[in-house]
Amino acid sequence: MLKQKLILSYFSQIFINLLQVVVTIIVARIAGASVLGTIAFATSYVSMFMVIFDLGQGVAHIKLISEGKDEAACIGTFMRIQLVLAGVFALSVLLFINIQKYIVGIPFESNVHETVIYLTLLAITINNIYTIARTTFNAKTEQAKADIPDLTRNLIYQILRLIVVIIGFKAVAISISNLAATIMVLPMILYFFKGYSIGKFNKDLFRQYVIIAVPIIILNVAEIFSSYIDKVLLQYLTNSEEVGYYVAGLSIGGFILMIGNSIGMLLFPTFSKKIAENDYNSINNIVLKYERFIILFLLPVTFSVSESSDIIVKLILGHKYINTIPVLSIATVTSLFYAYFMVYGNIITGKGKFKTISFFYIIKLISLIAIIYVLVSPQLYNLKGYGLAISMMVATIILGCCFVIYLHFYDKKLTIFPNKIQLSVTLIYFLLISYFYPAQNLFIKISYVVFSLAVYYIAGYFTRLIKKDDFREFADVFNISKMKGYIFNEIKQPGD
Numbered sequence: 001m002l003k004q005k006l007i008l009s010y011f012s013q014i015f016i017n018l019l020q021v022v023v024t025i026i027v028a029r030i031a032g033a034s035v036l037g038t039i040a041f042a043t044s045y046v047s048m049f050m051v052i053f054d055l056g057q058g059v060a061h062i063k064l065i066s067e068g069k070d071e072a073a074c075i076g077t078f079m080r081i082q083l084v085l086a087g088v089f090a091l092s093v094l095l096f097i098n099i100q101k102y103i104v105g106i107p108f109e110s111n112v113h114e115t116v117i118y119l120t121l122l123a124i125t126i127n128n129i130y131t132i133a134r135t136t137f138n139a140k141t142e143q144a145k146a147d148i149p150d151l152t153r154n155l156i157y158q159i160l161r162l163i164v165v166i167i168g169f170k171a172v173a174i175s176i177s178n179l180a181a182t183i184m185v186l187p188m189i190l191y192f193f194k195g196y197s198i199g200k201f202n203k204d205l206f207r208q209y210v211i212i213a214v215p216i217i218i219l220n221v222a223e224i225f226s227s228y229i230d231k232v233l234l235q236y237l238t239n240s241e242e243v244g245y246y247v248a249g250l251s252i253g254g255f256i257l258m259i260g261n262s263i264g265m266l267l268f269p270t271f272s273k274k275i276a277e278n279d280y281n282s283i284n285n286i287v288l289k290y291e292r293f294i295i296l297f298l299l300p301v302t303f304s305v306s307e308s309s310d311i312i313v314k315l316i317l318g319h320k321y322i323n324t325i326p327v328l329s330i331a332t333v334t335s336l337f338y339a340y341f342m343v344y345g346n347i348i349t350g351k352g353k354f355k356t357i358s359f360f361y362i363i364k365l366i367s368l369i370a371i372i373y374v375l376v377s378p379q380l381y382n383l384k385g386y387g388l389a390i391s392m393m394v395a396t397i398i399l400g401c402c403f404v405i406y407l408h409f410y411d412k413k414l415t416i417f418p419n420k421i422q423l424s425v426t427l428i429y430f431l432l433i434s435y436f437y438p439a440q441n442l443f444i445k446i447s448y449v450v451f452s453l454a455v456y457y458i459a460g461y462f463t464r465l466i467k468k469d470d471f472r473e474f475a476d477v478f479n480i481s482k483m484k485g486y487i488f489n490e491i492k493q494p495g496d
Helices: 002-031 033-047 057-066 071-104 111-139 143-167 171-184 186-193 203-237 240-253 255-276 280-307 309-316 324-350 354-376 384-410 420-435 442-462 468-476 480-491
Strands: none
Touching (some): 002 033, 002 143, 057 071, 111 171, 203 240, 203 384, 240 324, 280 309, 280 324, 280 468
16 A cells, blocks of 8 residues: 555646646646746746745644644644645735835746736645645545645646636736636645644644754755756846746756655655664665666656657757757756766665754755856856756756765765766667767658667667566556545545
């Protein structure tokens, strides 16, 4: 059943991401890069203030419930914490907007930008309140209850977004669609949550929430800023159109990034438990399998997308998105680096080294801001979205190197890079393939990529670089009957 929970979370993320990519492509073609950039900027602008809302209390809630604390008291205390922080979050955004406009004197690019920010703020504030139920579901490892409302909200939003764009509306209408979808999933969340008891606020529990959350605050601040500051800085250094070009490439090339995020969320409790048990055989086996999956399946996909970025952009976005081509190529590689290194970051987190991991994310954030300014600023290299994509890749590599170097010196029981042979052979093969990639003729380019992948898997199988078990593990991910049974068993009795 645990396997189905992991797969459900993984595939719900894949479905959401693919749906978003498809709709984003249509929106980009119909509405243009400027509309895409306006929405992305507003979302990132508001989301950066999540550092005020996400202070580590969610991790504390999961930890306290999983440790067997009084569930009703935990939910009652957590609910009041979330409601207060949601209000502080919303007021802080409004205060900052007014300071920016009337004290600092920095206006938004247009009135539309400001309107979209207000609508986005309302949607995110409501979604923050939903974390009361969502985090409780995660604490109870009820993955279906946690994932299905998010999946439904995204499905509704993408359908509404598509409709309003086809009709002819733009950024404001898209933001209203997001708000409407957020409100529409409320009945489902209430249905799933109705079986839980909500206790009174407990001062002793509140102190425990604070004690657990404090070491995580710096980590959350660094992660949130790293996730959203790129689009905000690009907006202020260039304009909405450039943000649109960047987001278009990121949307298509970032599908591997969500694998790193999803796997990270799922492996954290596993690593935490195995480290506490000093079971490094299990930990090394997980790392081995995860890394093999990255190398044998995601790396070839990354090569295909990166090398074919010009074909992909011209076919699905059109020639007016020519600036997206290098962004897509770099963003895909960045996503691979993130997914590859994230398993080591989660081992450090699983060891409870929150201060250490926070320090590494701060290094990443400082590096990111510095590189962005050098590569994107009009006064320096002025590389715009391409420079931003390079900045993200370099910062991600720096973060990954921090993880690996730390574990190399402070955890001798862990096997780092257990698939060295497969990694070396695969990298050399695809680097050579990339070097001889044909420069012209669409048919030849596509044929070259397909032929290269076929040779890799056929040769890998006969040389035992790739084993039957690798394909079995990959195929088992698509076992629909097991997944359906797990979902129905979990949601048939809310609160059980």
